[in-house]
Amino acid sequence: MSTRYLPLYVTGALLSLLFGLGAIQFDGFGSMRVVLNLFSDNAFLMITAIGMTLVIISGGIDLSVGSVIALSGVLCGLLIGEYGWHPLAAFALILPLATLFGAIMGMWIHVYKLQPFIVTLAGMFFARGLATMLSEESIAIDHPFYDAVADFGFSLPGNAWLGTSTLLLLLVLVVAVLVMHYSRFGAYVYALGGNHQSAELMGVPVAKATIGIYATSSFLAALAGIVFTFYTFSGYALTAVGTELDAIAAVVIGGTLLTGGSGFVVGTILGVLMMGVIQTYIIFDGSLSSWWTKIVIGLLLFFFIVLQKLLNRGRVQHA
Amino acid sequence: MSQQPQSLSIVNKVDSPADEALIAARKARYSPGKSTNALGRYLWPVSALVLLLLVNLFMDASFFSISYQDGRLYGSLIDILNRSAPVALLAIGMSVVIATGGIDLSVGAVMAIAGAVCAGMLVGGNYSLFTVICAGLTVGIVAGLVNGGLVSFLGIQPIVATLLLMVAGRGVAQLINQGQIVTFQSDAFAFIGIGAFLGLPFPVWLVLITLLLSQLLLRRTALGLFIEAVGCNASASRYLGINDKGVKLFVYGLTGFCAAIAGMIATADIQGADGNNTGLWLELDAILAVVIGGAALSGGRFSLVLSVVGALIIQTLSTTIILSGLPAKFNLLIKASVVLIVLLLQSDVFRQHAQSVLKGLKGGKA
Amino acid sequence: MQESVLALENISKTFPGVKALQGVQLTLRAGEVHALLGENGAGKSTLVKVMTGAMRKDEGTGRMCFDGKDRDFTSPSEAQKAGISTVYQEVNLLPNLSVAQNLFLGHEPKRFALIQHSRMQQQARELLKQFKLDIDVTAPLNQFSVAVQQLIAIARGVAMKAKVLVLDEPTASLDKDEVETLFGVMEQLKSEGVAIVFISHFLDQVYRISDRITVLRNGQFIGEYITAELPRPKLIEAMLGKELQAMHGQHQPGCADSVDAPALFKMDKVCVKNSIENMDILVPKGQAIGMAGLLGSGRTEVCRAIFGVDSVASGQMQLADAPLKPQSPAEAIKAGVALCPEDRKTDGIIGPLSIRENIALALQARLGWWRYLSKAKQQALADKYIEELQIATPDAEKPIGQLSGGNQQKVILARWLATQPQLLVLDEPTRGIDIGAHAEILNLIKRLCHDGMSLLVTSSELEELVAFANKVVVLRDRRKVSELSGEDMTPQHIMQAIAEA
Known part of the structure; x- marks a missing residue:
């Protein structure tokens, strides 16, 4: 019997339960449309959280993602809205820059032996500061490409719409699953989170892996920032404040061990969906207040952390 | 209050003549008790603060001027003191948590909860000021003990354990007042945030009193030493018979207490409680203040005074940016640069690099 | 056979406060099993770490020649790539990964840039067959016993197809059959020309499998011997130091050896889970009792039980006529026990x-x-x-x-x-310290005893035990095997008791 998948099953079961409850209680809750809206509304968060999953499985944390989303959005606004660049050209500049940003954070963590928490905290201030400095105002983006992006998609039965952001998310998801389970880099991510010292002694290229992990997280955050501009048609320095917390929460609720070493990208998607379903439930209910979302998410977090703790304790005794 | 340290030290005075002889012998052999090491710790943060203040004076000649009006002092310096009060309070608690090798992400949320409880009780008008303040402090301590319990008894990583309350705490704060931003009319409670005593704003007094009391509690008992021992080497501390779990429980409780005071200041300041925004992101400033004060995040030595200096540096920096005519939008960027510099200076690896580079330069000249 | 694959010369390694290695050498030839021996703290593990890139030797000292070239590895992965594969004493694998992943991390079979899990698992199963292990290779490593994990770690070392394989205490957690299986694999590798470094404190196994022996003591190179030509007492002499003849008549304890001194501390049939068994020890008031035994004999475990670090499963302890049942060091300290632990750092x-x-x-x-x-x-x-x-x-x-x-x-x-304290327990008080301080600490122990303190002291330096102890308790395999006092308490007798196989 493997306890590895247990948190994942628990998340899945809780998600189905809550969704089923909503579907029974409210008309229109259990529809394809609601499901796909969950995906399209939360696509940017899911993309961010996938990056966060990598970081957390490797035993680190990345507090800078919310700010990177904002910075990426502001850059989109500036380059496309103000300087009239083609969006694709803008993306081609923004994504490598963000990757570099993450790589530098990873380098600091590895070379100077600093805690990821404090390095990415500095990164968070830096990216947000840079975004604010570039523009304090929200910059509108008006480009035919954006209209095309908004129009692109597939109609599905049940008045549902499979849009660009959802498709992009699915692409990221597939690549992430392949990388995590079918590439050496993915194995290194798990290895680092399992035991940093052992990983090093087993010959894992720790420097490359650490830098790669944080670079990936920043790349995905910047991509999420671009997706966010698809929703808002604008870039603003104060968007996505606190998104890092949502992402961390989703990762943990998705069954990933916050201390690293175990977890699944798919679980994180379930985690975001869970948070989305709670919100949708509260909206459909109408009488419940929004702060319940925070409390329920806090309780879920507690539940999963204690669950993981118990599972691990069982393991130690087993061995 | 100011008598206490003296009287304590009298009680503890060396009592046997043999010991006195030894001390005399020591004085003959050793350098004085305060070694250069301790001085060095104060040198950098304090000179950074002084330098920042001087920069401000250079930009604004009236920067140091303080006027007295209606029983209250006014001036930029007073303003900095007043504004840095909440972060300074949080930093006092945060320094002991960090000294044990932990961290408390929930202090901002705890501020909001304590504020919400006080505001909720004040709106009804059924409780005395004393009861309200006690309730606020109790809530803070309980929240801290919850964190401490998760860390020491369930063995959950501090960053994870306190993340729980960071996320859920704001929901709880809103729940207490049903999501309303409650405002209240209570001059007595408002005094905590906007009052003045002997010319100084009351929050400044609160910082001073908390600092003094914590300093007495930690340095006139063995608690401070135990905290540092646990933070430096938890395993060896256990071999010494130190109750490391109890120590951890205590530091989180103290942090909750400090956060509650900070929350009451913030609430009294606007005479209302906003569960969503009270103390938002202040935990990060508090951690920064401790780091700027020279403490290592991995635990060990702590200095409450230096953490308060760290808080003052953060506030002065913001003032400097405004005075310098740079748009406020540069604020965060400069803050980030300061953090990065402090981080680099703390990294052993960087210091070694820098030393070898310096050596190389000297060698090149010679 | 005689050409050297790896030669280390004049290697030194200094830590703050400790000289872990001073001018040590080691020569490995292709197709030999080379035992690296020495007491705990002799520098074996440090030497292995330097050799495999996990630590850097002190700058400007010594040289390392591998495969005919001067090398200085900066990381384990560099050493691994060059062909030095290491299995460390503590299992250094990843508890969260599957057995197959642990075996092939960094060398996974791929097709179209993707890892082929099925082929990897197949290869893992075949590899483990050599070790007579038939287990689910997809299960995470932490589901298996330490012994199985140890075998997997060794299998990983073998799978690397290295020229040099370092096995640091590989048999510590294995049973007899598993050890035989391991030796079978080692013989096989030997015939393929692999040089194997074998570190073990089981001397029987050293004699059974090794061709040559290098002995370290206190961070210094003592000698290289051909196993077949080195009698066992000579080996123990080399490991523990001092020629037997030089160790006579230095018995000068801090207080007189009196037989009828009242007992201060008594350990009666004490068992600790996964540790000591049926341990009886008696410390009379005002005397110093020595405890001798090789690493893993149970000496440290006795100290830990007295100090409340490990809890006693059965049996009783008594201190000054009151039962001693410490659940934590704090309780032991309150009762009047003090412990200087083995691992000072x-x-x-x-x-x-x-x-x-x-x-x-x-x-x-x-x-x-x-x-x-x-x-x-x-x-x-x-x-x-x-x-x-x-x-x-x-x-x-x-x-x-x-x-x-x-x-x-x-x-x-x-x-x-x-x-x-009433009872002062010292676990290896003189390990890793220089000669001058060594003598001072010994004198201090004598002085304390003279002033009426009761002590229980472990040491791997027999000569020093004989010098200060009123009585020496000898442990082997986590049990007490002998108790020597008076005329019988000589380094030779202690050594015989330790070495008896």
């Missing part, structure tokens, strides 16, 4: 804190947080012991981490003396 010193604080802490912990020892009192304590124990330091504010090993040990002794 992780369990003893609190590195960044000053000498004064390190001395005051134990007494302070016993007094509780409220009854604070003022700085002046701490200073007085520190001064007293700096003076009495002659701790070499400019002032009491120096962080203990910056002192030499001997002075650190004195500070730790001072810390416990300040609590005025």
Whole structure:
């Protein structure tokens, strides 16, 4: 019997339960449309959280993602809205820059032996500061490409719409699953989170892996920032404040061990969906207040952390 | 209050003549008790603060001027003191948590909860000021003990354990007042945030009193030493018979207490409680203040005074940016640069690099 | 057969306060099993780490010649790529990954840039067949016993197809059959021309499998021998030091060997889970009892049980006529026990804190947080012991981490003396410290005993045990095998008791 998948099953079961409850209680809750809206509304968060999953499985944390989303959005606004660049050209500049940003954070963590928490905290201030400095105002983006992006998609039965952001998310998801389970880099991510010292002694290229992990997280955050501009048609320095917390929460609720070493990208998607379903439930209910979302998410977090703790304790005794 | 340290030290005075002889012998052999090491710790943060203040004076000649009006002092310096009060309070608690090798992400949320409880009780008008303040402090301590319990008894990583309350705490704060931003009319409670005593704003007094009391509690008992021992080497501390779990429980409780005071200041300041925004992101400033004060995040030595200096540096920096005519939008960027510099200076690896580079330069000249 | 694959010459490694290696050499030839022997702290593990890139040797000292070229590995992965594969003493695998992933991490079979899990698992199963292991290779490693994990670690080392395979205490957790299986694999590798470094404290196994032996002691190279030509007593002499003949008539304990001294501490049929069994030890009041035995014989475990670190499963302990049942070190300290632990760095010193604080802490912990020892009192304590124990330091504010090993040990002794314990337990008090401090600590033990303190001291230096102890208890395989006193208490007899197979 493997306890590895247990948190994942628990998340899945809780998600189905809550969704089923909503579907029974409210008309229109259990529809394809609601499901796909969950995906399209939360696509940017899911993309961010996938990056966060990598970081957390490797035993680190990345507090800078919310700010990177904002910075990426502001850059989109500036380059496309103000300087009239083609969006694709803008993306081609923004994504490598963000990757570099993450790589530098990873380098600091590895070379100077600093805690990821404090390095990415500095990164968070830096990216947000840079975004604010570039523009304090929200910059509108008006480009035919954006209209095309908004129009692109597939109609599905049940008045549902499979849009660009959802498709992009699915692409990221597939690549992430392949990388995590079918590439050496993915194995290194798990290895680092399992035991940093052992990983090093087993010959894992720790420097490359650490830098790669944080670079990936920043790349995905910047991509999420671009997706966010698809929703808002604008870039603003104060968007996505606190998104890092949502992402961390989703990762943990998705069954990933916050201390690293175990977890699944798919679980994180379930985690975001869970948070989305709670919100949708509260909206459909109408009488419940929004702060319940925070409390329920806090309780879920507690539940999963204690669950993981118990599972691990069982393991130690087993061995 | 100011008598206490003296009287304590009298009680503890060396009592046997043999010991006195030894001390005399020591004085003959050793350098004085305060070694250069301790001085060095104060040198950098304090000179950074002084330098920042001087920069401000250079930009604004009236920067140091303080006027007295209606029983209250006014001036930029007073303003900095007043504004840095909440972060300074949080930093006092945060320094002991960090000294044990932990961290408390929930202090901002705890501020909001304590504020919400006080505001909720004040709106009804059924409780005395004393009861309200006690309730606020109790809530803070309980929240801290919850964190401490998760860390020491369930063995959950501090960053994870306190993340729980960071996320859920704001929901709880809103729940207490049903999501309303409650405002209240209570001059007595408002005094905590906007009052003045002997010319100084009351929050400044609160910082001073908390600092003094914590300093007495930690340095006139063995608690401070135990905290540092646990933070430096938890395993060896256990071999010494130190109750490391109890120590951890205590530091989180103290942090909750400090956060509650900070929350009451913030609430009294606007005479209302906003569960969503009270103390938002202040935990990060508090951690920064401790780091700027020279403490290592991995635990060990702590200095409450230096953490308060760290808080003052953060506030002065913001003032400097405004005075310098740079748009406020540069604020965060400069803050980030300061953090990065402090981080680099703390990294052993960087210091070694820098030393070898310096050596190389000297060698090149010679 | 005679050409060397790997030659280390004049290797030194210094840590703050400790010289772990001083001018050590090691020569490995293709197709041999080379045993690297020495007591705990002799420098074996450090040498292995230097050889495999996990640590750098001191700059400017020695050279390492591998495969005919001068090399200086900067990381384990570099050494692995070059062909040196290592299995460390503690299982250094990843508990969260599957067995197959652990075996092939970094060398996974791929097709179209993707890892082929099925082929990897197939190869893993075949590899483990050599070790007679038939297990689910997709299960995470932490589901298996330490013995199986150890075999998997060795299998990984073998799978690397290395020229040099280092096995650091590979048999510590294996049973007889598993050891035989391992030896079978080693013979096989030997015939393929692999050079194997074998570190073990089981001398039977060393004689059974090794071709040559290199002995280290106290970070120094003692000698290289051909196993078949080295009688066992000679080997133990080399490991523990001093020629047998030179060890006569130095018995000078701090107090007279009296048979009828009342018992202060008694250990009666004590068992600890996964550790000591049926241990009987008696420490009379005002005497020093020595404990001898090789690494893993149970000597440290006895100390831990007395001090409440490990809990006693069955049997009783008594201290000064009261039952002693400590559940934690704090309780043991309250009852009047003090322990200088074996691993000074992780369990003893609190590195960044000053000498004064390190001395005051134990007494302070016993007094509780409220009854604070003022700085002046701490200073007085520190001064007293700096003076009495002659701790070499400019002032009491120096962080203990910056002192030499001997002075650190004195500070730790001072810390416990300040609590005025009834029973002082010293676990390897003289390990890793220089000769001068060595003699001082021995004299101190004698003086304490003379002043009426009761001590229980473990040491791997037999000569020193004989010098100060009133009685020596010999442990082997976590049991007491002998108790020597009076005329019988000679290094030869102790050695015989330790080595008896």
